Amino acid sequence: MAGFHVHIYVAASISGIAGTSVHIAGYASPGQMVLFSAAGLLGGILPDIDADHSTSYRVAFALFSFLIAFLVMFGVARGASLVEALLVWGAVALFLRYILYYLVMRLTAHRGILHSIPACGVFGLGAVALMHILFAVDAYGAWMCGIFVAGGAMVHLLLDELYSINLFAPGGVKRSFGSALKLFSSNLPATAGIYLALVILWVSVPDYGEAFPAGFGETLLRAVAQTALP
Numbered sequence: 001m002a003g004f005h006v007h008i009y010v011a012a013s014i015s016g017i018a019g020t021s022v023h024i025a026g027y028a029s030p031g032q033m034v035l036f037s038a039a040g041l042l043g044g045i046l047p048d049i050d051a052d053h054s055t056s057y058r059v060a061f062a063l064f065s066f067l068i069a070f071l072v073m074f075g076v077a078r079g080a081s082l083v084e085a086l087l088v089w090g091a092v093a094l095f096l097r098y099i100l101y102y103l104v105m106r107l108t109a110h111r112g113i114l115h116s117i118p119a120c121g122v123f124g125l126g127a128v129a130l131m132h133i134l135f136a137v138d139a140y141g142a143w144m145c146g147i148f149v150a151g152g153a154m155v156h157l158l159l160d161e162l163y164s165i166n167l168f169a170p171g172g173v174k175r176s177f178g179s180a181l182k183l184f185s186s187n188l189p190a191t192a193g194i195y196l197a198l199v200i201l202w203v204s205v206p207d208y209g210e211a212f213p214a215g216f217g218e219t220l221l222r223a224v225a226q227t228a229l230p
Contacts, residue, residue, distance in 0.1 A: 004045075010159055011044020011152045012037075017227055018148065025223035027216065032141065039127060039145045042067075043152025046123050047115045047180075065096035071135065113185040113194045120157065122194055124150025125201035132206055139206035140213075146205075157181050 019037030022028040028036060042064065049061055069092040073085050080088070113119060128146035131137040137145070160180035184191040 004048075006163075007044050007048070007156055007159060008041070011041050011155055014155055015040020015044070015148060015152055018151070018224070021220060021223040021227045022144070024227060025219045027213075027220065028144070032144070035141075036144050036148045039148035040152040043120075043123060043127075043149035043154075044156050046149070046153050047119065047156045049114065061101055062097055065093050065101075068096055069093035071130075074135075112187060113190040115157070115160075115180055116182045116185065116194070117154075117157070118183060118191075118194050118198055120150045120153040122197050122201060123153050125198065125205055128205040129201055133204070139208075139211040142206065143208050143211045 015037045018040060019028070019033045022036060023030065023033040045064075049064075069089045072092045073089040124146040126146075127149040128142045131145045132139060132142035157180040164180075
C-alpha cells in the first residue's frame, strides 16, 4: 500500500487543485478555498486512523484531535471566558486523542471497515453534519467540506489499490489487492455499524439538492480543466 508521505502529498495536491478550481469558478472565497482543501487533505489520511503501529498516523491522529478541538471550541464557546474556552478545548482534545483513539484501536483492525467505500461516505457525511449542526455553516459550505473529505478518503483507497499492482513482479498483483476498495469486511458487526452510521448521517444532514446553485457542476468542470491543464 502507499506510504504515509505519499498519501499526504497526493491528497494535498488533488485537494489543492480542487479547492482552487472551486475558487476560480466563483463558488468559494479564499477562506473557503483553504477550508475545502484542508478538508480534502484530512480525508486523505482518515482511512488509516486505525493504523495503530504507525508513528506517522499516531501523530496525524493527535493533530486531527487538536484541530477538531479548536473547531469545537470556536463553535460552542462563543462568549465564554478564556479559561472556559481552554477547558472546552482541552476536554475535547483529550477525549479524541486518548479515549477515541483507544476505542478505534481496540474495535477496529487495520484495513478493516474504516478502510472501505462506505466508510468514505461516513467520513464525508460526518463532516457535513459536524460543520452544519455544530458550527452552523450553511448547507453549501457543509456539503462542500463533506465532499472534499469523502473525496480525499477515496483518493487514499485508490492509491492503496494502485500500489498493490506491480506489473514487474511475478503475478503482477500483491496479496493486498482488493482490500481497500471494498464494500464490507469480515467483521460483520463492524460492517453493520458503518452502514447504520451511514443511514443515520444521511437523514441528519441538510438536503444536498438545495445546497448547490444551478449550473454548479458544469462551471466547476471548466474551472478544473483551467486549473489542472497548462
